[in-house]
Amino acid sequence: MAMPRVAPALLAVCLIATVVVLFVVIRVNALRRRDARLFESWGWALEAQTRADVRIAHVVNSYQRARRGTKAVLEWPNGARQDAWVEGAWFGTGCYLVVRHSFSAYGPHNRNPNVCYTGHPMMVLPHDAPQAWQ
Numbered sequence: 368m369a370m371p372r373v374a375p376a377l378l379a380v381c382l383i384a385t386v387v388v389l390f391v392v393i394r395v396n397a398l399r400r401r402d403a404r405l406f407e408s409w410g411w412a413l414e415a416q417t418r419a420d421v422r423i424a425h426v427v428n429s430y431q432r433a434r435r436g437t438k439a440v441l442e443w444p445n446g447a448r449q450d451a452w453v454e455g456a457w458f459g460t461g462c463y464l465v466v467r468h469s470f471s472a473y474g475p476h477n478r479n480p481n482v483c484y485t486g487h488p489m490m491v492l493p494h495d496a497p498q499a500w501q
Contacts, residue, residue, distance in 0.1 A: 405499035
């Protein structure tokens, strides 16, 4: 009498389940490590912002990436929005910039008298960095 071939099918199901569980465990651990890094980075940014020359800006619109930097609309902690040129950095809409030594001047590309000019940001943080702090 022949035995049914259940063992290979059961082995395949166990193997697939093991791979899925392993993937989930690795992914959850990676997300926890990422959240820990974001928590630490956002805390550093908040601490750095206490210095007079450092500010955190939210990128409301990153509208042009040029060879030497990015043109964007930044929102400051007080809610004010400002057109900006960020030299030597390329970033997308929604992220946060930790900038130092920014100044406002005339912007010839859009004839705006109040464009923020800043050099390389001290740090560029993803859009979900503030949530990691909470």
